[in-house]
Amino acid sequence: MILVTGATGNVGGQVVRQLHAAGESVRALARTPGKGAFPEGVEEVVGDLADPASLEGAFNGVDAVFLLWPLFSAETAPAVLKAAARHTERVVYLSSTGVDDTVLEQGDPINDFHARIERLLAESGLRWTAVRGGGFAANDLGWAEQVRQGATSIATPFPDAVRAVVHEGDLAAAAVHVLTAPDGGRRHDGRKYPLTGPERLSDAERIAIIGEAVGRPIRAEPMPLEQARAELIAGGLPQEYADGILGAVQEEFAAPGPSEEVRTIQALTGEAPRTYRQWVADHLADFRP
Numbered sequence: 001m002i003l004v005t006g007a008t009g010n011v012g013g014q015v016v017r018q019l020h021a022a023g024e025s026v027r028a029l030a031r032t033p034g035k036g037a038f039p040e041g042v043e044e045v046v047g048d049l050a051d052p053a054s055l056e057g058a059f060n061g062v063d064a065v066f067l068l069w070p071l072f073s074a075e076t077a078p079a080v081l082k083a084a085a086r087h088t089e090r091v092v093y094l095s096s097t098g099v100d101d102t103v104l105e106q107g108d109p110i111n112d113f114h115a116r117i118e119r120l121l122a123e124s125g126l127r128w129t130a131v132r133g134g135g136f137a138a139n140d141l142g143w144a145e146q147v148r149q150g151a152t153s154i155a156t157p158f159p160d161a162v163r164a165v166v167h168e169g170d171l172a173a174a175a176v177h178v179l180t181a182p183d184g185g186r187r188h189d190g191r192k193y194p195l196t197g198p199e200r201l202s203d204a205e206r207i208a209i210i211g212e213a214v215g216r217p218i219r220a221e222p223m224p225l226e227q228a229r230a231e232l233i234a235g236g237l238p239q240e241y242a243d244g245i246l247g248a249v250q251e252e253f254a255a256p257g258p259s260e261e262v263r264t265i266q267a268l269t270g271e272a273p274r275t276y277r278q279w280v281a282d283h284l285a286d287f288r289p
């Protein structure tokens with residue numbers, strides 16, 4: 001039995017479906033019962049990562065956990081991992097390519113909590129693997145409402161910033177590969193896998209691809225940084241998180257990551273990671289009125 005956290009979200013939802021399709025027994029963690037619409041046969045369990053005591057039942061009897069950390073702080077992570085270690089042997093953690101292994105304090109609070117959870121895992125006695133995601137293609141769903149409303153231009157703080165955004169289905173496929181590997185996945189123990197998409201595309205290029213898919217030209221226009229920051233904060237992000245996200249894009253723009261990262265998904269799963277066009281095709285319903 002494998003427990004999947006974040007099961008109603010982008011990556012966790014795919015992990016649930018792919019594990020189920022592979023014939024694994026799956027338990028899906030949800031805060032709100034009935035929200036996930038999981039495939040038949042998937043066991044739903046209610047629990048909250050902010051309340052470690054609520055997770056004992058969820059961890060009980062599972063062989064492995066797909067762990068995703070959706071909270072703004074790692075405050076409850078030590079207790080969550082202690083609860084996990086009481087019941088299970090192994091965790092595959094969705095981390096971030098932004099974690100810098102050469103420093104203790106990361107430059108922003110998001111990579112800071114990912115680095116902290118990786119360290120906690122290393123000290124937990126659990127067997128663990130980190131699947132470190134690069135920028136998610138799913139972040140571009142933030143443009144979907146404007147596209148549905150007929151926009152012909154979309155404002156973005158860094159129109160020329162280039163990222164190899166990754167399909168949530170490929171992040172999930174890599175995690176599922178590790179979770180279901182023969183011999184309990186021992187060869188993945190303690191490994192940190194950077195997972196990115198196959199092509200570097202700027203915001204402007206990705207916006208143009210969405211335009212092609214919906215059948216009208218859409219161009220990118222620059223958004224003042226202060227406005228981008230205000231929009232992220234209005235969307236519910238704490239100020240330091242908004243700064244962290246904008247800073248990370250700026251940094252990646254200035255110094256793109258190593259190109260070998262794009263081959264990790266293929267090395268793990270045997271399949272080339274999906275292109276951005278494929279991601280847009282998979283999400284066409286989100287972009288069409």
Ligand SMILES: NC(=O)c1ccc[n+]([C@@H]2O[C@H](COP(=O)([O-])OP(=O)(O)OC[C@H]3O[C@@H](n4cnc5c(N)ncnc54)[C@H](OP(=O)(O)O)[C@@H]3O)[C@@H](O)[C@H]2O)c1
Pocket residue numbers: 005006007008009010011012030031032035047048049050068069070071094095096097110132133134135136138139
């Ligand atoms: N976006 C990026 O570019 C990027 C890059 C690298 C790493 N990451 C990491 O990826 C993770 C987000 O993944 P995602 O995009 O798949 O998530 P998502 O679609 O935003 O979904 C979040 C999931 O977490 C669940 N959740 C929220 N609060 C919870 C709580 N207190 N207890 C238990 N479950 C809770 C949500 O369930 P409910 O239905 O209950 O809300 C939902 O299933 C984060 O850790 C992020 O730092 C993101």
